[in-house]
Amino acid sequence: MLARYYQELLNYFARTARGRENAADLVHEAYARVLTLQRSGQAIAQPRALLYRTVRNLLVDQHRRSTVREPLSGGASDEQPLPDVAELATPAALGPEALAASSQGMQAMLATIEALPLRCREAFILHKFDGLPHAEVAAQMGISRKMVEQHIQRAMQACRRCRDAMDMAADAGERLP
Numbered sequence: 001m002l003a004r005y006y007q008e009l010l011n012y013f014a015r016t017a018r019g020r021e022n023a024a025d026l027v028h029e030a031y032a033r034v035l036t037l038q039r040s041g042q043a044i045a046q047p048r049a050l051l052y053r054t055v056r057n058l059l060v061d062q063h064r065r066s067t068v069r070e071p072l073s074g075g076a077s078d079e080q081p082l083p084d085v086a087e088l089a090t091p092a093a094l095g096p097e098a099l100a101a102s103s104q105g106m107q108a109m110l111a112t113i114e115a116l117p118l119r120c121r122e123a124f125i126l127h128k129f130d131g132l133p134h135a136e137v138a139a140q141m142g143i144s145r146k147m148v149e150q151h152i153q154r155a156m157q158a159c160r161r162c163r164d165a166m167d168m169a170a171d172a173g174e175r176l177p
Contacts, residue, residue: 005048006031013055017062026062030054105166112162116155123148124155 009027010020017023030051038044113121119141126137127148134152138145 005051009051009055012052013059017059026055026058027051029058105163108166109159109162112158113155116158119143120151120154123151127152128155 006027009030010023013023013026014020017026033054034044034047034050037050044050113124116124123137123141123143126132126140127134132140134145134148138148141148
């Protein structure tokens, strides 16, 4: 899931991180930190935003370290200076318009889940949000595992249709209902 943002992050931070190699190092470090966080069991609601924030924080740390080292080395460094932190603007995708679209998308997805039949919604929520395996969902609901799989498949199809509709609306520049 996180891999789809790699090239975008690399391209964005290559301009502010003294070249593509330094940006690649920062992006790799950000991925390592986010994956460690994810593996610790912490839910990551917006991985893209977290990756951008992590790379920015790493860039700030790098800038701070270089300003501490510079007086010690007498300032005779042939490296390019790091940009001012204020120059590191957040990409437009994290701006107010994107946040509004994200909020609209979340509302549409929640409405889609709410519109599911009761048992289908229950199985989906137990599996996707509570993290229960199919067998535990089946035991808790008193239905077969096959029925749980069918409920979850039906819910996932509804969510995909909702996402596709949101993508089509975004491509057309429309506002979601």
